[in-house]
Amino acid sequence: MRHVLLAALLFQRQREITDTLVELLNSTVHRINARAEKKATEAFVAEFTKVRGKAGLLGRIAAASLGAPEASVREVVIPAAGGEKTLKDLVAEMKATNAAFARSKREVFKSSYSNHYRAGLMKLLEVLDFRSSNDRHKPVIEALTLIERHKDSSTTYQPLGETVPLEGVVRKDWMEFALHTPDKGSQRVMRTVAHPAPQEPDPEPEPAAA
Incomplete structure (x- = not known):
């Protein structure tokens, strides 16, 4: 008892x-x-x-x-x-x-x-598990998983080859902060918004980022 x-x-x-x-x-x-x-x-x-x-x-x-x-x-x-x-x-x-x-x-x-x-938000995400049986929320769940997986990285961009859910997660008016199109090279997804994007993307795949 x-x-x-x-x-x-x-x-x-x-x-x-x-x-x-x-x-x-x-x-x-x-x-x-x-x-x-x-x-x-x-x-x-x-x-x-x-x-x-x-x-x-x-x-x-x-x-x-x-x-x-x-x-x-x-x-x-x-x-x-x-x-x-x-x-x-x-x-x-x-x-x-x-x-x-x-x-x-x-x-x-x-x-x-x-x-x-x-x-502080990263520490909250560490202890919270997000789930949903609604497919509409699947991109957000995937995005949260991505952030958690790469939270300790110090790289500027998400690693090449990483699938980053943007549709249904990032609003159109926020896309300018999520994407960086350099003068040369392909468009990259920003991992962090702490500093302005550099002029050139990282030439090689990087470790995971959040």
Whole structure:
């Protein structure tokens, strides 16, 4: 009876510890994302305030719109903006700014992971086993296995001949950080994002990398 009770206790404690580790993994990733969002937002707000006249332009458009809420855009907004061309230029600039903001956020996320969080996340992956009976998640499971297998490597690229799952794992907007196309040689999959990619790929197959 004592053995049965002890086994039940250990089983329950194992489940609790696993749940806690998974929560820690999730919260760490969310923390990196929140930090990247905050830092990128602060940088872009500072840059926005440097642009002369933009705040005044938006203020005039808002005031004119509130002053004649039933009027058409052509009657109110365009004259307040100083012409249709000004609005088109503003829209084009904001689209470019949104794209730049998204990329800046990814840069901060990458830097935080590489320089601070990676070691802790690797230790969490060491003690957690990921499984799924859903084929849709198979690429992610394979990617986690690859990372675990090569976590201690110091090479820049994944070794030649290694099958690296990217489809269904790496989002399109993150591909620029996952792939490196040198001036000469074939495209390589980056193992680490800690430093900028060198100009040339490693000429020979390397030991495994994560």
